[in-house]
Amino acid sequence: xxxxxxxxxxxxxxxxxxxxxxxxxxxxxxxxxxxxxxxxxxxxxxxxxxxxxxxxxxxxxxxxxxxxxxxxxxxxxxxxxxxxxxxxxxxxxxxxxxxxxxxxxxxxxxx
Amino acid sequence: xxxxxxxxxxxxxxxxxxxxxxxxxxxxxxxxxxxxxxxxxxxxxxxxxxxxxxxxxxxxxxxxxxxxxxxxxxxxxxxxxxxxxxxxxxxxxxxxxxxxxxxxxxxxxxxxxx
Numbered sequence: 001x002x003x004x005x006x007x008x009x010x011x012x013x014x015x016x017x018x019x020x021x022x023x024x025x026x027x028x029x030x031x032x033x034x035x036x037x038x039x040x041x042x043x044x045x046x047x048x049x050x051x052x053x054x055x056x057x058x059x060x061x062x063x064x065x066x067x068x069x070x071x072x073x074x075x076x077x078x079x080x081x082x083x084x085x086x087x088x089x090x091x092x093x094x095x096x097x098x099x100x101x102x103x104x105x106x107x108x109x110x111x
Numbered sequence: 112x113x114x115x116x117x118x119x120x121x122x123x124x125x126x127x128x129x130x131x132x133x134x135x136x137x138x139x140x141x142x143x144x145x146x147x148x149x150x151x152x153x154x155x156x157x158x159x160x161x162x163x164x165x166x167x168x169x170x171x172x173x174x175x176x177x178x179x180x181x182x183x184x185x186x187x188x189x190x191x192x193x194x195x196x197x198x199x200x201x202x203x204x205x206x207x208x209x210x211x212x213x214x215x216x217x218x219x220x221x222x223x224x225x
Contacts, residue, residue, distance in 0.1 A: 001170075034213060043203055043216040044154070046112070089153060097142055097207045099214055101153045 002027040004092050006102025014110050019077040021105045023090035026071065030092040033066060033073045034099070038087045047088075048075070080109045113138050113206050115217035123223045124194055131190045132220045134204030139184035144205040144214070145177070154203065160187040194224045 003026040013019045025033075031052035036044035050057045050064045050073065057064050061080075066073040077084055087106050091099040114137040124130050134143060143160040157177055158168040166179040180188045191198050204217040 032213075036216075041221075043115075043218040046213060046215060049213060093214075097144070097214060098156055098159070099154075099205075101155075103153045 002030055002092055002100035004090060004100050004102045006090050006105060008105060010106045012108045012110060013080050015080060017080055019080055019107055021075045021088055023102050024072045025092040029094050032093045034091050035064060035075050036089045044089060082109050082111055085109045112208055112215045115204055115206060115215060117204055117217040117220050119220055121221040123225060126195050126224055128194055129190055129192045130222060131188050132202055134187045134217060136185045136206050140206045142207060143187045145189045146203040146205060148201040148203060196224045199224045
Protein backbone atom coordinates (compact mmCIF):
# COMPACT_ATOMS: atom_id res chain seq x y z
CA UNK A 1 0.00 0.00 0.00
CA UNK A 2 0.86 3.66 -0.05
CA UNK A 3 3.35 4.98 2.49
CA UNK A 4 3.51 8.72 3.10
CA UNK A 5 6.33 10.25 5.10
CA UNK A 6 6.12 13.81 6.38
CA UNK A 7 8.69 16.08 7.98
CA UNK A 8 9.38 17.91 10.10
CA UNK A 9 7.12 16.70 12.90
CA UNK A 10 7.23 20.10 14.56
CA UNK A 11 7.96 23.53 13.13
CA UNK A 12 8.24 26.83 14.97
CA UNK A 13 8.43 30.01 12.93
CA UNK A 14 8.40 33.72 13.66
CA UNK A 15 5.29 35.54 12.54
CA UNK A 16 5.82 36.82 9.00
CA UNK A 17 8.35 34.15 8.09
CA UNK A 18 7.70 31.22 5.75
CA UNK A 19 6.97 27.62 6.69
CA UNK A 20 7.74 24.61 4.53
CA UNK A 21 6.53 21.06 5.09
CA UNK A 22 7.72 18.18 2.93
CA UNK A 23 6.20 14.80 2.13
CA UNK A 24 7.24 11.78 0.13
CA UNK A 25 5.08 8.95 -1.14
CA UNK A 26 5.78 5.46 -2.39
CA UNK A 27 2.99 4.44 -4.76
CA UNK A 28 3.44 5.73 -8.28
CA UNK A 29 -0.29 5.20 -8.87
CA UNK A 30 -1.12 8.05 -6.49
CA UNK A 31 -2.32 11.07 -8.39
CA UNK A 32 -3.97 13.28 -5.81
CA UNK A 33 -2.14 15.11 -3.01
CA UNK A 34 -4.22 17.14 -0.57
CA UNK A 35 -3.11 19.08 2.48
CA UNK A 36 -5.24 19.35 5.60
CA UNK A 37 -5.13 21.73 8.53
CA UNK A 38 -6.41 20.44 11.85
CA UNK A 39 -7.06 22.79 14.73
CA UNK A 40 -7.55 21.53 18.26
CA UNK A 41 -10.87 19.76 18.70
CA UNK A 42 -11.79 19.95 15.04
CA UNK A 43 -11.75 17.67 12.04
CA UNK A 44 -9.17 18.10 9.27
CA UNK A 45 -9.92 20.94 6.89
CA UNK A 46 -8.82 20.73 3.26
CA UNK A 47 -6.69 23.79 2.54
CA UNK A 48 -5.16 23.03 -0.83
CA UNK A 49 -4.61 20.09 -3.13
CA UNK A 50 -2.68 19.24 -6.25
CA UNK A 51 -3.08 16.61 -8.90
CA UNK A 52 -0.40 14.74 -10.77
CA UNK A 53 -0.80 16.72 -13.98
CA UNK A 54 0.18 19.96 -12.22
CA UNK A 55 3.58 20.90 -10.79
CA UNK A 56 2.57 23.84 -8.62
CA UNK A 57 -0.57 25.43 -7.27
CA UNK A 58 -1.00 28.59 -5.26
CA UNK A 59 -3.84 30.03 -3.22
CA UNK A 60 -3.06 33.33 -1.56
CA UNK A 61 -0.40 32.65 1.09
CA UNK A 62 -0.23 28.90 0.60
CA UNK A 63 1.29 26.97 -2.26
CA UNK A 64 1.97 23.33 -3.00
CA UNK A 65 4.58 21.87 -5.31
CA UNK A 66 4.74 18.34 -6.69
CA UNK A 67 7.68 16.43 -8.14
CA UNK A 68 6.15 13.23 -9.45
CA UNK A 69 9.45 11.83 -10.66
CA UNK A 70 10.96 12.08 -7.20
CA UNK A 71 7.64 11.26 -5.50
CA UNK A 72 7.63 14.24 -3.21
CA UNK A 73 5.43 17.25 -2.62
CA UNK A 74 5.65 20.26 -0.35
CA UNK A 75 3.46 22.84 1.34
CA UNK A 76 4.67 26.43 1.54
CA UNK A 77 3.05 29.01 3.79
CA UNK A 78 4.29 32.56 3.35
CA UNK A 79 3.86 35.54 5.68
CA UNK A 80 2.77 33.26 8.51
CA UNK A 81 0.22 34.51 11.02
CA UNK A 82 -0.73 33.24 14.50
CA UNK A 83 -3.90 31.68 13.07
CA UNK A 84 -1.72 29.43 10.92
CA UNK A 85 -0.75 27.55 14.10
CA UNK A 86 -2.22 24.05 13.77
CA UNK A 87 -1.35 20.49 12.80
CA UNK A 88 -0.90 20.02 9.05
CA UNK A 89 -1.28 16.67 7.32
CA UNK A 90 -0.27 15.71 3.83
CA UNK A 91 -1.98 12.83 2.10
CA UNK A 92 -1.81 10.85 -1.09
CA UNK A 93 -4.57 9.08 -2.96
CA UNK A 94 -5.72 7.67 -6.25
CA UNK A 95 -9.07 7.46 -7.98
CA UNK A 96 -10.70 5.36 -5.23
CA UNK A 97 -10.93 8.31 -2.82
CA UNK A 98 -8.92 6.49 -0.17
CA UNK A 99 -6.22 8.64 1.37
CA UNK A 100 -2.98 7.69 3.08
CA UNK A 101 -1.86 10.37 5.51
CA UNK A 102 1.50 11.56 6.70
CA UNK A 103 2.21 11.69 10.41
CA UNK A 104 1.48 15.39 10.70
CA UNK A 105 3.44 18.58 11.39
CA UNK A 106 2.66 20.77 14.37
CA UNK A 107 3.22 24.35 13.27
CA UNK A 108 3.62 27.07 15.87
CA UNK A 109 3.77 30.68 14.76
CA UNK A 110 5.46 32.89 17.34
CA UNK A 111 4.14 36.41 17.64
CA UNK B 112 -17.95 21.15 0.02
CA UNK B 113 -20.45 18.90 1.76
CA UNK B 114 -21.67 19.64 5.28
CA UNK B 115 -20.90 16.63 7.47
CA UNK B 116 -22.38 16.23 10.94
CA UNK B 117 -21.19 13.66 13.42
CA UNK B 118 -22.84 12.60 16.65
CA UNK B 119 -21.82 12.46 19.40
CA UNK B 120 -18.99 14.97 19.31
CA UNK B 121 -17.42 13.27 22.31
CA UNK B 122 -18.14 10.53 24.80
CA UNK B 123 -16.60 8.76 27.75
CA UNK B 124 -17.46 5.06 27.83
CA UNK B 125 -16.85 2.11 30.10
CA UNK B 126 -14.68 -0.70 28.82
CA UNK B 127 -16.64 -3.64 27.45
CA UNK B 128 -19.47 -1.47 26.15
CA UNK B 129 -20.21 -0.33 22.59
CA UNK B 130 -20.71 3.10 21.06
CA UNK B 131 -22.44 3.94 17.79
CA UNK B 132 -21.28 7.05 15.96
CA UNK B 133 -23.53 8.68 13.41
CA UNK B 134 -22.52 10.58 10.29
CA UNK B 135 -25.02 12.68 8.35
CA UNK B 136 -24.23 14.43 5.06
CA UNK B 137 -26.28 17.21 3.50
CA UNK B 138 -26.08 15.69 0.02
CA UNK B 139 -26.14 12.22 -1.48
CA UNK B 140 -22.75 10.56 -1.79
CA UNK B 141 -21.86 7.17 -3.16
CA UNK B 142 -19.09 6.44 -0.69
CA UNK B 143 -18.47 7.36 2.92
CA UNK B 144 -15.27 6.64 4.79
CA UNK B 145 -14.46 6.11 8.44
CA UNK B 146 -11.04 7.03 9.82
CA UNK B 147 -9.44 6.67 13.22
CA UNK B 148 -7.01 9.16 14.69
CA UNK B 149 -5.27 7.85 17.77
CA UNK B 150 -4.01 10.44 20.28
CA UNK B 151 -1.31 12.60 18.76
CA UNK B 152 -1.17 10.51 15.61
CA UNK B 153 -2.23 10.58 12.01
CA UNK B 154 -5.42 9.35 10.38
CA UNK B 155 -5.89 5.72 9.45
CA UNK B 156 -8.67 4.48 7.20
CA UNK B 157 -10.91 1.94 8.91
CA UNK B 158 -13.38 1.13 6.15
CA UNK B 159 -15.39 2.31 3.19
CA UNK B 160 -19.15 2.35 3.70
CA UNK B 161 -21.04 1.54 0.52
CA UNK B 162 -24.76 1.98 0.18
CA UNK B 163 -26.52 -1.30 -0.50
CA UNK B 164 -23.55 -3.53 0.22
CA UNK B 165 -21.26 -4.50 3.05
CA UNK B 166 -18.50 -2.16 4.11
CA UNK B 167 -14.99 -2.77 2.87
CA UNK B 168 -12.46 -2.95 5.71
CA UNK B 169 -8.79 -2.07 5.61
CA UNK B 170 -6.09 -4.36 6.90
CA UNK B 171 -6.16 -4.54 10.67
CA UNK B 172 -9.83 -3.68 11.04
CA UNK B 173 -12.65 -6.24 11.22
CA UNK B 174 -16.40 -6.08 11.00
CA UNK B 175 -16.97 -7.68 14.42
CA UNK B 176 -15.09 -4.84 16.09
CA UNK B 177 -16.26 -1.99 13.85
CA UNK B 178 -19.65 -2.83 12.33
CA UNK B 179 -20.84 -0.23 9.86
CA UNK B 180 -24.27 0.55 8.51
CA UNK B 181 -25.12 2.56 5.39
CA UNK B 182 -28.90 2.63 5.06
CA UNK B 183 -29.02 5.44 2.50
CA UNK B 184 -26.87 7.84 0.50
CA UNK B 185 -26.69 10.50 3.22
CA UNK B 186 -26.14 8.54 6.43
CA UNK B 187 -23.79 6.01 7.97
CA UNK B 188 -22.99 4.66 11.42
CA UNK B 189 -19.82 3.19 12.87
CA UNK B 190 -20.02 1.10 16.02
CA UNK B 191 -16.99 0.55 18.21
CA UNK B 192 -17.71 -2.75 19.95
CA UNK B 193 -16.49 -4.24 23.21
CA UNK B 194 -14.35 -1.19 23.84
CA UNK B 195 -11.01 -1.13 25.59
CA UNK B 196 -8.84 1.87 26.52
CA UNK B 197 -6.85 1.27 23.32
CA UNK B 198 -9.94 2.31 21.36
CA UNK B 199 -9.67 5.83 22.76
CA UNK B 200 -9.34 7.91 19.60
CA UNK B 201 -11.02 10.46 17.40
CA UNK B 202 -13.26 8.78 14.84
CA UNK B 203 -13.86 10.74 11.67
CA UNK B 204 -16.34 10.43 8.86
CA UNK B 205 -15.27 11.53 5.39
CA UNK B 206 -17.03 11.95 2.06
CA UNK B 207 -15.77 12.69 -1.44
CA UNK B 208 -16.20 16.15 -2.87
CA UNK B 209 -17.95 16.90 -6.10
CA UNK B 210 -14.69 17.00 -8.00
CA UNK B 211 -12.68 13.84 -8.47
CA UNK B 212 -10.82 12.60 -5.45
CA UNK B 213 -11.04 15.40 -2.89
CA UNK B 214 -12.25 14.35 0.54
CA UNK B 215 -13.94 16.32 3.30
CA UNK B 216 -14.18 15.45 6.98
CA UNK B 217 -16.66 15.84 9.75
CA UNK B 218 -15.59 17.35 13.05
CA UNK B 219 -14.96 13.94 14.53
CA UNK B 220 -16.09 12.01 17.60
CA UNK B 221 -13.64 12.05 20.48
CA UNK B 222 -13.96 8.76 22.34
CA UNK B 223 -12.40 8.05 25.70
CA UNK B 224 -12.67 4.54 27.12
CA UNK B 225 -12.13 4.15 30.86
